[in-house]
Amino acid sequence: SQQGEEDPQALSIQEGENATMNCSYKTSINNLQWYRQNSGRGLVHLILIRSNEREKHSGRLRVTLDTSKKSSSLLITASRAADTASYFCATGDDKIIFGKGTRLHILP
Amino acid sequence: EAQVTQNPRYLITVTGKKLTVTCSQNMNHEYMSWYRQDPGLGLRQIYYSMNVEVTDKGDVPEGYKVSRKEKRNFPLILESPSPNQTSLYFCASSLRTSGRTNTQYFGPGTRLTVL
Numbered sequence: 056s057q058q059g060e061e062d063p064q065a066l067s068i069q070e071g072e073n074a075t076m077n078c079s080y081k082t083s084i085n086n087l088q089w090y091r092q093n094s095g096r097g098l099v100h101l102i103l104i105r106s107n108e109r110e111k112h113s114g115r116l117r118v119t120l121d122t123s124k125k126s127s128s129l130l131i132t133a134s135r136a137a138d139t140a141s142y143f144c145a146t147g148d149d150k151i152i153f154g155k156g157t158r159l160h161i162l163p
Numbered sequence: 164e165a166q167v168t169q170n171p172r173y174l175i176t177v178t179g180k181k182l183t184v185t186c187s188q189n190m191n192h193e194y195m196s197w198y199r200q201d202p203g204l205g206l207r208q209i210y211y212s213m214n215v216e217v218t219d220k221g222d223v224p225e226g227y228k229v230s231r232k233e234k235r236n237f238p239l240i241l242e243s244p245s246p247n248q249t250s251l252y253f254c255a256s257s258l259r260t261s262g263r264t265n266t267q268y269f270g271p272g273t274r275l276t277v278l
Contacts (some may be wrong), residue, residue: 086263088267095274097253097269098206098253098255098267100267100268103266143206145267148263149264150219151208155204155205
């Protein structure tokens with residue numbers, strides 16, 4: 056049972072542009088996390104946002120959470136070639152559900 | 164260095180031959196988990212453990228076993244592997260505070276092929 060669903064499935068943008076990915080989920084949550092995965096490698100944690108938070112920043116990353124709409128967005132500003140990766144949202148404290156991910160490709 | 168290690172990293176085996184994939188973390192994390200990743204399906208949780216001797220099923224536990232006898236280790240056991248268990252497997256660990264799981268740290272992955 057997939058809880059988080061990312062949108063779009065794939066995204067290609069020019070280097071320097073901003074990239075926005077969305078995540079929707081179905082049930083109430085305590086927190087939502089975003090992870091990055093470079094091809095075939097382990098996932099790297101980006102940001103955790105709690106249910107009582109609306110926005111969180113980390114460097115060029117900005118995450119928003121709208122619990123009324125059961126959705127979250129990840130914004131990467133001023134994208135770089137190194138941002139090319141798959142991005143996943145995940146919800147849950149014990150039983151954790153990952154979305155299927157957004158494949159982001161930064162064009163030179 | 165804080166890390167999650169998995170062994171082996173690559174494994175090709177045959178149907179029915181029991182195997183174990185080891186996972187170890189050196190961060191004293193209470194929570195550990197196993198996932199499998201398949202094309203188009205994202206990551207799906209197999210089993211998780213909230214502490215020593217406490218394990219529970221994730222979304223896709225069929226065909227797998229786990230044990231948590233020590234805090235640092237969480238092996239994944241395939242008693243009788245089948246071709247549909249060919250996948251990329253990840254182990255992860257996390258600190259728990261106030262009963263909540265926090266950031267998960269992932270191992271490098273184990274690519275398993277069952278012929």
